[in-house]
Every structure is written in C-alpha cells, then in structure tokens.
Amino acid sequence: MTSRNKPNEQATPLSVGFVLLNRFTLLPFAAFVDCLRLAADEGDRSRQLRCSWTFMSSSGSEATSSCGAVISPCEALKNPEHFDYIVVIGGVQDDKDKTDHRALDDIRLAAQFGTPLVGLCTGVFALIQAGVMKGQSSAKKLKW
Secondary structure, three states: OOOOOOOOOOOOOEEEEEEEOOOEOHHHHHHHHHHHHHHHOOOOOOOOOOEEEEEEEOOOOOEEEOOOOEEOOOEEOOOHHHOOEEEEEOEOOOOHHHOOHHHHHHHHHHHHHOOOEEEEOOHHHHHHHOOOOOOOOOOOOOOO
C-alpha cells in the first residue's frame, strides 16, 4: 500500500492497474480514470504525480470498448504486486464464449497477494467468476 509520510517527506504515489475486459464499458472507465487524473496533479496538467495508472489487457494489445472506442496503448497484464489497487472494467455480458481466462487468473493472483480489487460495472461479475468475492462484502470502503 502507499505510505503516508510526514508533511516534508514525498509520498509514494498511488499505483492503479486497470484490467480492460472484452468490450468494456467506457463511461465507468472514463469517469474513474478522470477522477484519478484530477487528483494526481495540481493545475490541471494531467501529470501522474500523486497517482499513476496502467491500462492492461490480457494480450497487451489495444482494448475496444462496448461502443467501439479503443484504448491504446495497453500493456499485458502485470504482476498485481506492482499495484495498490486493481480496477476491473467489465464488458458486455452476451459474449459468454469470450471469457477472458487469463484475466480471471490474474484477478485470482491479485487476491492471493492481497491487492485490493475494484469491480466497475460488470467488472464485479468478473470478480465473482474468478471466485474472489466469496465471503466478501461487495461494498468495502477504500483505504487511501
């Protein structure tokens, strides 16, 4: 987790990994990222000073949203230990044959490491499908 330092010490930036699933929903993704962008810097310069984020897809290739907008570049899924939070953005649910098993494995790994997971929109279903919600409240408070 991020360190909470004394006023004269530089704080370790918060690190957030975004897992973009097949045909992810754009609005929840954009809203969450924009909140991080605004909190990460001063003066609306969009610098990743207090918070950094990484967009990831299983293949490391661009990710296409449900409306067709493309997020590029994306990186391949990284070790969850590199992040303070992993945010899973789910996609359209009619693509049952397009289950992203690699992403589900990565979600399970993040849970094993104790990396907090956030499911946005149908990303919650991916957390359930990965089996990491058993015995968990679906509305835990984030610790910043």
